[in-house]
Amino acid sequence: MHKQLARAKARLREAAKPLGEAAVGAATIGMLRTTRYFDPVKTANLFGRVTRFIGRRLREDRVGRENLTAAFPEKSQEEIETILAGVWDNLGRFGAEFAHLDHIWDYDVDHPEKDSRVEFGARTKQLFDQLRDDGKPALIFTSHLGSWELPALGAVAHGLDCAILYRRPNSESADRAIERIRAVNMGTLIPAGRDAPLKLAEALKNNQHAVMLVDQYLTNGVEVTFFGRKTRANPMLARLLRQIECPVHGVRVIRLPGHRFRAELSEEVKPVRDAAGQIDIQGTMQAVTSVVEGWIREYPDQWLWLHRRWR
Known part of the structure; x- marks a missing residue:
């Protein structure tokens, strides 16, 4: 019974995979298209603030902190946190700028x-x-x-x-x-x-x-x-x-x-x-x-x- 349930779950995940990919693709297209209607500088500022807020609550934030602490053992925890905040800010700005790649240079x-x-x-x-x-x-x-x-x-x-x-x-x-x-x-x-x-x-x-x-x-x-x-x-x-x-x-x-x-x-x-x-x-x-x-x-x-x- 357990094996049958596991196989059923696997089939369900496989069947749902195209729907999940379609949803991700639609969201990506929508975000990129929407972002292009707004001023790239203001959007970059906004995305930087958003990723700083959201990113600090994600698992990747812990990964970044561990990496920075190991790479820069001489830096204080305050310095590490300042760098990490900048990492999230840069990532958000990069995402906003990506939608404007055709004219940013x-x-x-x-x-x-x-x-x-x-x-x-x-x-x-x-x-x-x-x-x-x-x-x-x-x-x-x-x-x-x-x-x-x-x-x-x-x-x-x-x-x-x-x-x-x-x-x-x-x-x-x-x-x-x-x-x-x-x-x-x-x-x-x-x-x-x-x-x-x-x-x-x-x-x-x-x-x-x-x-x-x-x-x-x-x-x-x-x-x-x-x-x-x-x-x-x-x-x-x-x-x-x-x-x-x-x-x-x-x-x-x-x-x-x-x-x-x-x-x-x-x-x-x-x-x-x-x-x-x-x-x-x-x-x-x-x-x-x-x-x-x-x-x-x-x-x-x-x-x-x-x-x-x-x-």
């Missing part, structure tokens, strides 16, 4: 004197122009820091041919809604999956620039040290580099006061090689991870501490 390279929400320094512009004009492929990594969807917008807006790895939502209808926004001007989108490495390698062979997030835990990844603790990183970037050697750079878009952003490209991250001169997968991913850690130490309240980076 307003930097005019031909008229840099014009007021813009986006700024970047002379060295970043020099590195960007070099990547765009050298006719070569490149690997570009980023992290869940600041406004992490904006680097792709900026790249395409200024002529950098990109293939961007992204993770699809579990809901197909939500995925379609989000993909329609991302597809406005974000380059070639490659969903994460078994064939993603092949597609990214093909993009590099075609002299495109492969872009990916590198700061999430991967069970079967290579071991790296992050904030003094062992964790696992996705080795895809280093494995692609073994196939097609090319420059590696990091990119971040930091949130500034006054609803502004600063885009920054790192200097080239040199790969680590083994005794035979071949790309060392683990060593190279450690080099990349160390760059990301340096970014986060500068702006700890703008990184997504809410997921389990250490297991």
Whole structure:
């Protein structure tokens, strides 16, 4: 009897799954469409306040606190709570800005004197122009820091041919809604999956620039040290580099006061090689991870501490 009841519950959950996904997709579409009718700055302020209020009552808040306490043992509990509040604020603002992705990047390279929400320094512009004009492929990594969807917008807006790895939502209808926004001007989108490495390698062979997030835990990844603790990183970037050697750079878009952003490209991250001169997968991913850690130490309240980076 117990087994029959368990099977019936399983069948019921499976039957209800499409309805749940449809509801999530409808809610996502509705939220994105509604948000677009309102001023993006005011909406970002509102979403920041809402997520600060709601987020502090969620399980992820405890995860973030534990992560921050372990990463910054020298900080007081008051400092930890201040950073965590900023994390929720940044997440809310990111959600509001996502609905306006098609016009949030307003930097005019031909008229840099014009007021813009986006700024970047002379060295970043020099590195960007070099990547765009050298006719070569490149690997570009980023992290869940600041406004992490904006680097792709900026790249395409200024002529950098990109293939961007992204993770699809579990809901197909939500995925379609989000993909329609991302597809406005974000380059070639490659969903994460078994064939993603092949597609990214093909993009590099075609002299495109492969872009990916590198700061999430991967069970079967290579071991790296992050904030003094062992964790696992996705080795895809280093494995692609073994196939097609090319420059590696990091990119971040930091949130500034006054609803502004600063885009920054790192200097080239040199790969680590083994005794035979071949790309060392683990060593190279450690080099990349160390760059990301340096970014986060500068702006700890703008990184997504809410997921389990250490297991």
